[in-house]
Amino acid sequence: MDSFEAAMHCAVEMPPRKEDPPAHRTATRLAVLSTPPTTTSFRDSRAARFLPAVVVLMIWLYLVTYSHGPLDLRQRYNASSDAVPLGDLWHEYFEDYYPMTIAMIGGSLIAGSTPLGGGVVAFPVAVLIIGFTAAEGRDFTVLIQTIGMNAAGYLIVLTKAHLLDFTIVSAFIVFGVPGVLLGLSLNVSPFYIVLTFQVLVLEFAFVFFYLNILAPRDSPSAVPTHNGSADSPDTKPMRAGLAYGSMALAAFAGGFITSKVGSGSDIVLYAYGLLVWNMIVPESRRLSDTSLTASSVVVMGILSLVTSFCRAMTFDISSDVIFCWGATSWVVCIGAPMGSLFLTPGLRAQMRIAFYLLAVAQFVGFAVLRIKSGVTAWIIIGTSTVVVVSFLSFHAKLSLKSIRSRGNHPEKLSAETIKYRLLTV
8 A cells, every 4th residue: 555545544544523512612702702802001011111201301391491580599589689580491501511411321321231320420520520519519410310210210110120129228218318317417528529439439340340250150060059048037136137237337328428429329239239138148038130230229219319309408409500400301311211121231231341441430530630649548549449359359258168068169260251241241
C-alpha cells in the first residue's frame, strides 16, 4: 500500500467528527459576546503621566503673559516706592536666565536616570554661572525640585507604587523635616555651603561608581542560594536599634544638608539604603536599587516642598530667584515624564557616565575658581574622601564575605567586566 492509499484508508477508517450540540454552541457564543473588550484605563495611559505638566504649564502661561505689579511686597504696598509695575514676564524670565533653561534639560535627564535630583545641576549653575549667592542657589534648587521631583514622584505613585518602601520614605520625611528646620535657622558661611555641595556630589560620585562598577557581585555561573534569616530586624532588638537609629540619623543629616544646598536627602537615602540598611537587615528585608531610587525621589520632592514653603512664608526668596524659576519650571515638569518614556537602559548608562564626568568637572572648576590654596577646605575634602574610601573598602570586604558564605564565588573584576558594568544598567 503506497502512502496515498494508506492516507485514504485512514480517512475511511476514521470515525466521523461529532457535531457540538446546539446548547453547547449557544453557550460558547454567549461567552464570547459577554467577554469585555480589552481596554486600557486612562490611569494606565501615557497621557496620565503628563497631568502635572498640564497643570504647571497652564499656571506658567498665565504668569508669563499676564501683567503684574512688583513682585517685592515691600515695594507693592509702600506708597513712597517708585516701583514700576511689570508687564508680561517673557523678557524677565529668559533674558538673563536662559542658561539655566538649557542646563535643566540635562538636569531632568540626570534626575530621571540616577538617584539624584535636578539640584545636582541647578545649584552649581545658579552659583557659578548665573551668579546667585549660596542662599539664592539653595532657594532656586528647592523651588525647581518642588515641581520636578514631585512630578516624578507622581509618576512613580501612578505606575510603580510597588517600588516605594513605606518605612524608609516615612522615616526620611519625619526625621528629615527637623533637619531642614534646624538648618534654615543656622547661618553658615556661603563658601562652606558651596563647599558642602561640591564635596557631597564628589563623594557620592565615588559611592555611585563603586556600587555600579566596583562592588563585589556573585559570579554569573554561581547558583543562587538563600541562607539569610527571614526574621525582621524588629525580632532582634540590637539589630532593630542599629537599623532604625542609623536611619533616623541619616534622615536628619539629609534634611540638614537639603536646607543648605537644596539637595541631599535623596543622595543620603540612596547611599544609606545600599551601604548601611542592606548590610544590617536580613536578606528578606533588603531594598533594591530601583526601590531606593524611587523612594528617594518621593522624599526629595516632599522635603523640597517643605523648604520652599518655609522660605516663601518668611518672604526670603528674591525676585531674581523667582524669575530664574519661571524660566525653568516648564522644562522640568515635562522632563520628568518624558525621561520615563524615552530613557532606554543604554541611554541611562550614558547619563550615569555623564554624571561621573560632571561631578569631577564641576569640582575641578570650583577648586580652581574658589578653593585655590585654601588649606581648611582641602583638609575637609581630604578627610571626607578618606572616610568614604575607607567605608567602601569595609563594605567590599563584608560583601565578599557574604558571597563566600553562600558557597558562591565573586565575579572577577577585569577590564572587560568594568566595561560591561559601565555600559549597562
